[in-house]
Amino acid sequence: MSSGKSLEIRELPLLPLRGLLVFPNMVIHLDVGRDRSVNAIDEAMNSNREIFLVMQKDAQTDEPELEDIYETGTVAEIKQLLKLPGGTIRVLVEGITRGRIVRLLSSDPVMRVEVEIPEEQAAKxxxxxxxxxxxxxxxxxxxxxxxKIPPETVMAVVAIEEPGRLADIIASHLVLKLSDKQEILEAVDIRDRLEALYRILANEMEILELERRISARVRRQMEKTQKEYYLREQLKAIQKELGEKDDKAAEVDELREKIEKAKLPKHVREKALKELDRLEKMPPMEAEATVVRNYLDWLLAVPWSKETKDRLDINAAEQILNEDHYGLQDVKDRILEYLAIRQLAKKMRGPILCFVGPPGVGKTSLGKSIARCLGRKFVQMSLGGVRDEAEIRGHRRTYVGAMPGR
Structure with missing residues (x-):
């Protein structure tokens, strides 16, 4: 990728950077706390203030070795140094030029490396x-x-005529992935560097444009929701002044009154009131409001507090069975046994009776006779053609058009 030639070799102390990359012509503060890094700063200050800054491949590595850092970095000059409490040092550095590690000279107490300084092509x-x-x-x-970038910075950047410096300055002001920044830093050839930066910046522009469209869409939706809420509150205030009630408030009051009169079990009543509170806070035209409204209507339609008292008279039951059916003595005896068990153990649930046989043998009519014997209402439900279990058990409320089962 590089077409430059090496001008010189320098021996410099190395400072590994975690999650940070410094470009040439870039001025930045660095906080240094690791022992070898502090030693590298001290050695640079005792020499010509030059230090080699290279980014680590993994920011979580505490004591990086040569294989844990990239080959290409930046030769920088230390401009200022400030010692902070706890042994940490804050330095102000300015990037000078690119460099590539040739070999490791020493690793303890200071990492010293031999750095090759490539020549950049200046021809435009x-x-x-x-x-x-x-x-x-x-x-x-x-x-x-x-x-995110002040206009004066743009004016200064646009005025730069040197192509390599232009690319480095622009890259230093962009919020890019570290891998993209490292790719630009490793591009010694100016044309390659400009092309890489243009490609990366164009991709960032697409992402920014997409973020802008998403933000605008969300903002419009929020403005619409806030406007609707404001208008609804105004309408409530006007209706209150006129002594009127809006349709939704009247509906909520009506449902609340029905819930109080329905004599629901405690857990059902708590659930119904919770759903009613949700309905009261929802906009009338919201799809979920219709689902909650239907759910409450079905809750109130269930006869929670209504029940029939069983008539457990064995003699009367036998008479009814004989009136309604001729023969079938085994079946009648089994039904009378069932009623006898219910009469003796009133709190125990009796077994479920199941009649099996071809059409026309009297299964349904026997069920009607049992209902007459017990004094219960008889409900007949045909399951012919039913293929979906949900038609019997009911659908989940999350589905559109969900309905209770039979």
């Missing part, structure tokens, strides 16, 4: 000039959309 071809113009335009668009 027509292709490079075109890339610079496109990059400036794209950077200006990025700043307008992101609004």
């Amino acid at each position: 071809t027509l292709e490079v000039e075109a890339l610079m113009r496109n990059l400036r335009d794209l950077f200006e668009q990025y700043v307008k959309i992101s609004k």
